[in-house]
Amino acid sequence: MTSLVLDNVCVDFPIYGIQRSLRRVLFDRATGAFVQHDRDRVTVKALRNISFTLREGDRLALVGHNGAGKSTLLRTIAGVYQPVQGRILINGTVTPLFDVLPGIDPEDTAYENIRTAGMLFGLSPAEIERIMPDVEEFSELGEYMGLPVRTYSTGMTMRLGFAFATAMEPGILLLDEGIGAGDARFLERAAKRLEDFIGRSRIVVFASHSNALVQKMCNKAALMQGGRMLAIGGVQDILERYDVLVRGGGVGAAIEGAAVPA
């Protein structure tokens, strides 16, 4: 059974500024001040003590202000950032969708880009060939598929990326908001396809500012603020708490009586 466990996960981002220079480190080493410099090393505590457990069928929405740590949490689950503390336990494959077409190169054609991206996601050549007609059909790029991506409009590139991403068989799906765009007609088709795609996933973690989407897609939600997970629970309950937080009710009011994340 697919599962995802975060156990007391913390992530710090070191901010490299002047001390990024080799000269400074060598100089400091030579002057014996190397160890002392830790105190003016700036780190941002991006995630603090995040713990939760998701089982097959769980669809978790992450809500919170910009900079609350939603994207960092998604990238940490994706394995991009290793936690400085705590651990992540996983059963299943992770499908991260942040940039829809990873490794995209404007000089390559759509076919070439799909093959590269497919390989990056670990698809076999046979699997890539299998999804190709689906991508061709859904993106409606027609003859453009054989042209370099640099000749595409922004909307066309988006369509290609979206068509590719949603053609895959997702395991533990990590979605950042803002996936999918295009003209109105495409948006309508995209919404249906996205729903279907999320439905096929074993577990979904989804960062979004759209309450409507969250209510429709998710069965759980978590409220994030300042790198902490303040509360986790039912979608309606968490959205109401977020509302309190947005209206300036303060963190205390927002988490009053909430289930402690575990």
Add this chain to the structure above:
Amino acid sequence: MQLEVKARPWTGSFEDPVRLHLMTAREDLVGGLRRYDLWGRLGWLEIKRRYRRTMVGPFWACISLLLFVIVIGSVGSGLLSKQSAEYLPFLVAGMVVWVMLQSTMLESVNVFVAGSSLIRQMNFEYSVLVYSLVWRNVIVFAHNLLVYLLILLIFAPGKLGFANLLALPGLIIMAVNCAWISLLLGMVSLRFRDLQQLVMSIVQVSMFVTPLFWPPDGLEGLRRVFFVELNPLYHLLTIVRDPLLGGKLPAANSCIAATLITIAGWALTYALFAKYRKRIPYWL
């Protein structure tokens, strides 16, 4: 604010085993090597891209090398009072190898920066980026061999033969070395951005101090020890260049040196990669 969430180890259980979500340096290097279809493709696409919309494509590298060898070759054979028939083959055999070493070093300082969008997107074998860099330089090397063949056919057809294939083991050793050089330089210069400039000047200088334009026997005493015997680039160069010049077996000391360099280089790189692999995304 009473917000500290206490650290509690996870004690739940599942029927199926869960695994820790992280990749070790060994998994990265070995697993990355197995994804030859991916790094093969990435390396190849990069070559294609570089020359897209040009008329002669990757042969531009050959043309500039040919020009270089002919011009420097005629100046050099005059300066060193050597026959063109002797000097040009020596120069071209050295240059095809040098170009591979040089461009590997110059490109490796950017290997992780160039892959940053991928590194920020997913957890994959970072070594794939390194292998694809080495692979595309092998492809360029193969193109440049045409220049080598041309010059040898014109100036010293007698030095061509099946024995020249002895360069192949040397080439493999060099590619293995290019991989650690690329990984090491990529990692260190990602953390310390000054290194890019430093590597550039070192590469530039070493082109002249390594016996590439002049025969190693031209130096004597301490200078020879320093610039020839103790120069790792010389030994890597020699194990490929010597067989390319009439199927000569490279000197035993160069073979031993190249082996030692390979072991020491990989040992150092592996140790650093094992320790700092997980920091790479934070350094971007």
